[in-house]
Amino acid sequence: MNNFVIGSVTMFKPDGTVETANIHVSGDKISAITRGEVTGATVIDGRGKFATPGLVNAHTHASMTLLRSYSDDKALMDWLQKDIWPIEDKMTRHDIYWGAALAAVEMIRGGTTAFADMYGPCMEEVAKVVDESGLRGSLSRGLIGFADGNGERIAGNVELYKNFHGAANGRITVMFGPHAIYTCPPDYLRKVAAEAAKLGAEVHMHMNETQTEIDDCLKAHGKRPFEVVAETGLFDNGTLAAHCVYLSDDEIEIIKRKKIRVAHNPGSNMKLASGIAPVTKLLANGVTVALGTDGASSNNNLDMLEEARLAALLAKVDTLNPLAVPAAQALQMATDFGAQALGLQNVGRLEVGCKADIVLWDMSGVEWQPNYNPVSLLIYAANSAAADTVIVDGKILMQARELKTLDAEKICAEFTACANRLTGKA
Amino acid sequence: MNNFVIGSVTMFKPDGTVETANIHVSGDKISAITRGEVTGATVIDGRGKFATPGLVNAHTHASMTLLRSYSDDKALMDWLQKDIWPIEDKMTRHDIYWGAALAAVEMIRGGTTAFADMYGPCMEEVAKVVDESGLRGSLSRGLIGFADGNGERIAGNVELYKNFHGAANGRITVMFGPHAIYTCPPDYLRKVAAEAAKLGAEVHMHMNETQTEIDDCLKAHGKRPFEVVAETGLFDNGTLAAHCVYLSDDEIEIIKRKKIRVAHNPGSNMKLASGIAPVTKLLANGVTVALGTDGASSNNNLDMLEEARLAALLAKVDTLNPLAVPAAQALQMATDFGAQALGLQNVGRLEVGCKADIVLWDMSGVEWQPNYNPVSLLIYAANSAAADTVIVDGKILMQARELKTLDAEKICAEFTACANRLTGKA
Numbered sequence: 001m002n003n004f005v006i007g008s009v010t011m012f013k014p015d016g017t018v019e020t021a022n023i024h025v026s027g028d029k030i031s032a033i034t035r036g037e038v039t040g041a042t043v044i045d046g047r048g049k050f051a052t053p054g055l056v057n058a059h060t061h062a063s064m065t066l067l068r069s070y071s072d073d074k075a076l077m078d079w080l081q082k083d084i085w086p087i088e089d090k091m092t093r094h095d096i097y098w099g100a101a102l103a104a105v106e107m108i109r110g111g112t113t114a115f116a117d118m119y120g121p122c123m124e125e126v127a128k129v130v131d132e133s134g135l136r137g138s139l140s141r142g143l144i145g146f147a148d149g150n151g152e153r154i155a156g157n158v159e160l161y162k163n164f165h166g167a168a169n170g171r172i173t174v175m176f177g178p179h180a181i182y183t184c185p186p187d188y189l190r191k192v193a194a195e196a197a198k199l200g201a202e203v204h205m206h207m208n209e210t211q212t213e214i215d216d217c218l219k220a221h222g223k224r225p226f227e228v229v230a231e232t233g234l235f236d237n238g239t240l241a242a243h244c245v246y247l248s249d250d251e252i253e254i255i256k257r258k259k260i261r262v263a264h265n266p267g268s269n270m271k272l273a274s275g276i277a278p279v280t281k282l283l284a285n286g287v288t289v290a291l292g293t294d295g296a297s298s299n300n301n302l303d304m305l306e307e308a309r310l311a312a313l314l315a316k317v318d319t320l321n322p323l324a325v326p327a328a329q330a331l332q333m334a335t336d337f338g339a340q341a342l343g344l345q346n347v348g349r350l351e352v353g354c355k356a357d358i359v360l361w362d363m364s365g366v367e368w369q370p371n372y373n374p375v376s377l378l379i380y381a382a383n384s385a386a387a388d389t390v391i392v393d394g395k396i397l398m399q400a401r402e403l404k405t406l407d408a409e410k411i412c413a414e415f416t417a418c419a420n421r422l423t424g425k426a
Numbered sequence: 427m428n429n430f431v432i433g434s435v436t437m438f439k440p441d442g443t444v445e446t447a448n449i450h451v452s453g454d455k456i457s458a459i460t461r462g463e464v465t466g467a468t469v470i471d472g473r474g475k476f477a478t479p480g481l482v483n484a485h486t487h488a489s490m491t492l493l494r495s496y497s498d499d500k501a502l503m504d505w506l507q508k509d510i511w512p513i514e515d516k517m518t519r520h521d522i523y524w525g526a527a528l529a530a531v532e533m534i535r536g537g538t539t540a541f542a543d544m545y546g547p548c549m550e551e552v553a554k555v556v557d558e559s560g561l562r563g564s565l566s567r568g569l570i571g572f573a574d575g576n577g578e579r580i581a582g583n584v585e586l587y588k589n590f591h592g593a594a595n596g597r598i599t600v601m602f603g604p605h606a607i608y609t610c611p612p613d614y615l616r617k618v619a620a621e622a623a624k625l626g627a628e629v630h631m632h633m634n635e636t637q638t639e640i641d642d643c644l645k646a647h648g649k650r651p652f653e654v655v656a657e658t659g660l661f662d663n664g665t666l667a668a669h670c671v672y673l674s675d676d677e678i679e680i681i682k683r684k685k686i687r688v689a690h691n692p693g694s695n696m697k698l699a700s701g702i703a704p705v706t707k708l709l710a711n712g713v714t715v716a717l718g719t720d721g722a723s724s725n726n727n728l729d730m731l732e733e734a735r736l737a738a739l740l741a742k743v744d745t746l747n748p749l750a751v752p753a754a755q756a757l758q759m760a761t762d763f764g765a766q767a768l769g770l771q772n773v774g775r776l777e778v779g780c781k782a783d784i785v786l787w788d789m790s791g792v793e794w795q796p797n798y799n800p801v802s803l804l805i806y807a808a809n810s811a812a813a814d815t816v817i818v819d820g821k822i823l824m825q826a827r828e829l830k831t832l833d834a835e836k837i838c839a840e841f842t843a844c845a846n847r848l849t850g851k852a
Contacts, residue, residue, distance in 0.1 A: 069796070069799040073753060075748055102792055270740065270742055270743040273745070274743075299806065300802060300806035301807040312697075313693065316699040317699055317702060319699070320699045320701065321699055322500060367494075367727045369494070369841060370494060370841070372496045372849070376499075377494070377495050380726035380727070381725075381727040383732075412792065415795060419796035420796075
C-alpha cells in the first residue's frame with residue numbers, strides 16, 4: 001500500500017489560498033495534512049515545489065493525437081469533413097489504443113491526472129490505457145445518431161458501462177456520449193436517455209459550440225439546443241456539456257436547473273474561431289465551469305495548464321475586466337471544478353479524505369522568480385514542463401519527470417507507425 | 427571566428443515553408459544553405475531539430491521581472507499606480523542590472539534572441555546585460571514628460587544613444603522612449619522629436635493601449651493619439667508603436683504613411699483587459715505587426731512562443747475566422763517582422779547573408795508527434811522548453827539547454843536579493 005509524506009511543500013488549498021505543509025498519503029487517499037518538519041525514508045522532499053490537485057481535462061478526444069498537425073488553420077467544416085472524418089473512418093482498435101497511450105504520456109507529463117474522453121469505436125482500448133497508465137478516465141462512446149442505424153453504438157456504450165464503470169479502483173467511470181444536436185436527432189437522444197436512465201449513467205455531449213449549430217437547430221426544431229435536448233430527458237441523470245459558447249438566458253436557466261456541468265475549451269474555441277463562451281456569467285450563476293483541451297487536432301496539445309491560462313486571459317479581455325477569472329479561480333476550474341464535471345467524489349482538492357491526486361510543480365525555473373505568488377506564477381508564468389511529480393490514487397505516475405507506468409519510447413514508435421499507416425505522411 | 431554547420435535540420439524558410447537543409451555559419455552571418463549530407467568536427471547535428479530565426483520580443487521592460495507576480499488580477503491603474511510605480515521609484519542601478527540579467531536568462535531559455543526594451547533609469551546597465559549575454563537589444567530610456575522637469579531624462583536618452591548605439595558589433599541599438607500620450611504632453615514630444623532628429627534616432631512609444639487613453643486624449647486635444655503625436659514630428663525618423671489596441675481608420679492611415687511598425691502584445695492586453703488589437707486589419711493594410719510580451723509583471727513571463735500562439739488564437743476568435751493569422755504568419759510576426767520592428771537589417775530570416783540568429787527547437791517531445799507540420803506544432807503544440815540551442819550573431823548562447831554566456835544560478839541569487847530588498851516579501 002502507498003504510504004508516504006510530501007514534506008514542507010507549498011500547497012494550494014481548497015479555498016484558493018496557499019500554505020506550507022506536509023501532505024500524508026495512505027493508500028489512495030490524503031490521510032493527513034500537518035505542519036512542522038517531517039523526516040524518514042518515506043518523505044518526498046517538497047521544498048521548492050508547489051503542490052496542487054491534479055489537473056482535470058474535462059473534455060477531450062484522446063486518440064485524436066494521431067491527427068495532431070494534420071490539418072490546421074482551416075474552416076471548421078472543411079477541417080472536420082474533408083480532413084478529419086475520412087481518417088477517423090480508417091481507425092482500428094490498434095490506432096485507438098496507441099493514440100490514447102500517447103495522450104496518456106502527454107497528460108501525465110503536463111500534470112493532468114484525470115480526463116473525460118468521448119471517442120470511439122473501441123473505447124475499451126482507452127479503458128485499457130487508463131488502467132495501465134494509472135490515470136483517472138471518464139469514458140464515453142461518441143454516438144452519432146445518423147450513423148447508428150441499428151443502435152450498435154448505443155449498445156456499445158451500454159456494454160462499455162457494464163464492463164468498465166467503476167473499474168480500476170474506481171479510476172474508470174463511463175458516461176454516454178451523444179455527439180451533438182446536429183448529429184443526433186431528438187428521437188435518437190430519447191433512446192440514449194432511456195438507456196442511460198436504466199443504468200443511472202451520466203451523459204457527456206457537445207453543446208452550442210458554434211452559431212451555425214444554433215441557427216440550424218432553430219430552423220429544424222424552432223427551439224434552441226438546450227431546450228430541444230432537455231425535452232428528450234437526456235439531462236436528467238447528470239450531464240457534462242462541452243463548449244457552451246453561445247447560450248441564451250433561458251438555456252443558462254436549464255443548465256442551472258439540471259445542474260449541468262460545463263467544460264469550457266478556450267484553446268479549441270479560439271483556434272477553430274468558434275467564439276468566446278460566457279464563462280464569467282456562468283460562474284456568477286453558480287454553474288460548475290471546468291476546462292478541457294478538446295482533441296489535440298484542434299488545440300494542438302493536451303496541456304491543461306495552458307488551458308487554465310487561456311481561460312483566465314480570455315475572460316478578462318472578453319469582459320474588459322482584469323478582475324475576471326483570477327489565477328486561483330482558473331486553477332480551481334482546472335482541478336476541483338474539473339473533478340465535479342466528471343462526476344467524481346472527493347477528487348480535485350488537497351484535503352484530508354480526498355483521493356491523493358497531486359501534482360508537484362518545480363518552482364526553480366527563472367520564470368518562477370521572484371516568488372511572490374505561486375498561484376499567479378503557475379497560471380500566468382510557468383509552462384507545463386514544470387510538472388515534476390504526478391500522483392493519482394496515491395500512486396506515483398511520474399517523479400522528477402520520469403514516467404513510472406508508461407514506456408514513452410515504445411509508445412512513440414507504435415504511435416508513429418499508426419499515424420503513418422492512417423495518413424501516409426507522418 | 428565562429429565557423430560551423432547545422433547539418434540536416436528542418437528549417438523555416440523566409441517564405442513560410444519548411445525544408446531540410448544545412449545552415450552554414452561564418453562569423454556573425456549565415457554564409458551558405460546547402461542540401462545533402464555534411465560531416466566534420468564543426469557540424470552540429472540538426473536531425474530532429476526545427477531551425478527558426480531567433481524570436482524577437484518587440485516590446486518589453488526587462489527589469490520588471492523584479493515585479494513578476496507581485497500584483498496580479500487588478501485594474502490597470504490600481505496595478506500601475508498603487509503597486510508598480512512605488513516599487514519602481516525605489517529601483518537602483520543594481521536592481522536594473524539584475525532584473526535585466528534574469529530577463530536575459532529567461533529570454534535565451536525561451537528562444538528569444540532580440541528585444542526592444544523601454545525602461546530606466548540606468549539603461550546602460552541593460553546595455554551591459556545585452557553585451558554580456560550575447561543577445562541583441564534595442565534600448566530606450568522611458569521618458570515621462572511630467573517627471574522630466576529639466577529634461578534630464580531626454581539628456582539621458584541622448585547619452586545612451588551616443589554611448590551605445592551600434593555597440594557590441596551592432597547588437598545594441600538605441601531608440602528614444604517617450605512613454606505615452608498620457609504621460610508626455612505634445613510640447614515635450616516636440617523636444618524628444620527634435621533630439622531624435624538630430625541624431626537620426628528612432629522612437630519606441632506606447633500608443634493607444636486603452637480606451638481611457640483615447641478618451642482622455644480626445645478630451646485634452648480634440649484629436650486621437652496618433653493625430654496628436656504625428657503633429658509633433660515624433661514619427662518622422664522611424665517608430666515602433668507598442669499595443670495599438672484601439673485605432674481609427676485615420677490612425678491606420680498615419681501608421682501606413684509614417685511606416686510605423688506595431689508591437690502587438692496579446693498576453694498583456696488580455697491580462698490587463700485592455701482589449702484586442704485589430705491585427706488582421708493592420709496586416710491586410712501591409713503594416714509590419716511584430717509581437718511583444720510587455721513587462722513580466724503584466725504577462726507574467728517573457729515567453730515569445732506563447733505570445734505567437736496567443737496572437738494566432740486571439741486573431742481567429744476575434745474575427746471568427748479560423749484562417750486568420752495562420753501558424754506560419756504568427757512565426758513570421760515573431761521573427762522577421764520583429765526584426766523589422768526593431769529597425770534591424772538582415773535579421774529575422776534564415777537566408778544567406780543574414781545575421782546568424784537561430785533557434786533549434788527539439789522536436790522529440792510527445793506534443794510534437796506525429797510531425798506532419800513543424801510550423802503548426804511549434805506555434806500550437808510546443809512550449810518554450812523545447813528551445814534547445816540559441817545562436818545570436820553566430821555565437822552559441824545556449825546548447826542542449828545549457829547556457830554558455832550567463833551564470834543562471836548567480837543571477838537568480840542576486841536577483842532574489844534585489845526583489846527582497848525592493849518589496850520586503852519575496
